Amino acid sequence: MTFNPIPFDVLAGLVNWAKVVGCVFAAVFVIAFLLQIASRGAQGPAFFFRQLVASVMDWLTMSPRRIWALTLLTFREASRRKVFTIGVIFIVLIMFAGWFLGDSTERPEMQVKRYVSFMLTTIGWLILPVVVILSCWGIPEDIKARSLHTVVTKPVKRNEVVLGRIFGFNLIGTVALLTMGVAGYAWMMRSLNEETRGSLTARVPVYGEISWLNKQGNEALQGDNVGDIWTFRSYIAGNTKARAIWDFTGIDEDSFRKNPQTGEPELHLESTFNVFRSFKGDLERGILARYTFVNDSRGLRVSVDPFEVQEFRAGANVMTIPRKITYGPDRSLSADILDDLADDGNLRIEVECLTTSQYLGAAQSDLFIRLPEQSFASSFGKAIFGIWMMMTTAIVLSVCLSCVVKGPVAMLAAGCIIVIGKSFWGFLAKVASGDVEGGGVIEGIIRIHRHITPNVEFQEDSRRQLVESIDKVPQLYVQVSRYLIPDLSQFNMTEYVANGFDIPFSAGLLPALATMLGFCIPWIFLGYLALKFRELESK
């Protein structure tokens, strides 16, 4: 399992968001302005600015009562059309799921992983199509049946219609989601035996920044490359000066856990290091590694007992280190991790490989300090909140598309955006940045035609430059698309919960929240503008 432990940079995200949204709205306003001039001539600009002021006023004079009326209407409509039969499907699924999921011969954490993954995936995939279908059909059906005419001939603004519909569908989804979440949690508690339930944990990791020393003990950008194409980890050579160094910040009393027997505070270091063997050696024994606490300002280096890293053993390696470490040849010296080894809350830990000619693989998330655990229920709740954010984003997208086009088209468009955002956003980003091997569209066609593999460079000549120039056009389109399609994988927090981790706010919930708000706010404005300037009775 790999997590991105880097906290979300709110300010940088906000600046980027403002740039993109500013460009989109500038384009919309310029097009609208030109269209008004084309259709109304000299009166066009005045009409445009009158409508602009009216649009601003619409937002300033919104009525919560009217929005709530439309929200309730949407909820009633869906509930009376028996949308909550989705619950029956869910119950049927979990009634029989136990037959296929239960395997008492498996390790408890693997059982937990399977149950949690199944539950959260099922909930996500059940709720998403339902809310997308409802949201895509709501306003177009209203227009088709002309019931919207009776609404907009009351003092109802179009933004109130859009918001009322969004909140209504969201309320339906929320009720369904909460019900499924609670039922799913209760079902897991009942289905798992007592021993397995013990593995329902929510570990709270504190990640540090990683840096490297090479074999000569000099600073390096990364460790050795052992030829593994999977470049997530890099390696430190055994019995050399190579080190992987973690710098943890914000270490205080709360970073320590109390020993259940002695009550003494201790530091829990959890690692998931990898091993690369340059020779087979004794496979029964792991590779030896060692932690060293370093405080450069006080000239202290305190190493603790080595530990084994076994590549064939599943699960994480947890080392418990008492806050007061005794060290030295006869353990006559002692150092307090917080008072002596940490420098103003900053703690540096070096990791070295002690087995000669073997390699220890590490990445930033491979070592963390484990804080006192949170409850599994809260972690599960956060994952449900992640699904809720994904659902909200899908609803806003669907409702706003349905303000522009009819139900089937809106559903198709929303479906495409959701599938790309959920499964192919990473690839999209790669294509947009030009990191995909084999070049762009034209270059790809030429390579296929000439049977040239992607890793063979094209000859540097004017033809190559021409091909690259042409390829920049579709690439630009993909770059724009990347900003208009949300990365829905941000909302999937199943991995955290299934692997027994608490979902961090800064690296988990915050980017998801920012993604949701970042896309929903401009979409709502665009949906409102589309509905405001749409003739509901147009033939």
Added chain:
Amino acid sequence: MNSEAVIETRSLSKVYRDFWGRKKVRALNSLNLEVHRGEIFGLLGPNGSGKTTTLKLLLGLLFPTEGSAEILGSPATDVVKNQRIGYLPEESYLYRFLNSEETLDFYGRLFNMPRKERKERSEKLLELVKLTDARKRQLREYSKGMTRRIGLAQALINDPDLVLLDEPTSGLDPLGTRDMKDLILNLRDQGKTVLMCSHVLSDVQDVCDRVAILDSGELKVLGRVEELLKNQGVTQIRTSTLSDEAVAEIKAVVAKHNSEFLEVDHPTTTLEDLFLKTVRDAADRPGQRYIPPSESEQGQAQDAADEEVPVAAGDSDSDSE
């Protein structure tokens, strides 16, 4: 805008275009119209004449291609004007999964009415449209007449100054039609302005003060109903039953004044009046049935009916076809 004019259109035109912006049809051509405060105005015309387009332009459901429309002093596209407007669409486009109580509560909320006011107003309107007993039934279970009535109730939820009615009597039985017409007249008595579109010309004639007739998107006729319908070439005198001698004397008088005697006859009542009388009598005397009368009874009934004799006389120089 004229201070008396509640609705004013100036060169209002609408052209429907296709997806590519090509002109499909000119539905309304340069309509100039004023509807004054406190009157009932009828918009007439054959199918496709542009009357529904006019109504939708006035409601802001369509945008004009040229010209402008003002309602209650605001542009037709201004949402604020809707605060003082009530609209009954042709087909009562309501949410069929709601019951009538929920329907009125929903539309009341859209006017930002507080709960107490919504409740009071709903009660009053349900009583007015005689749906108190059916208040808990979903609209999908309603007959067409009931749907029209709840549609009217929602149009009046805000006690509007201007009521726009599209085919108000469509789907109503004669009793409901009469109630609707009484209600429209009652609205005028309360000082409200009513604009109605209808195909039922007798209904328009019964209630409207002024009418406009549209054809092919153009205004063809505009004026007060009685002035438009008055036949200046015929004089009508109504008296109680006259003897044959008296009729002969009148004919002589008409001839003496060089006028042509056209017709002497007993008037007939309307089918609507007969229907309403029958239904009301049935309510007063339940169990009464129709029994075919004997010959002598038929004779007496004929005498009783001969109470009024209209006498029509034309000017001597007028056509008497």
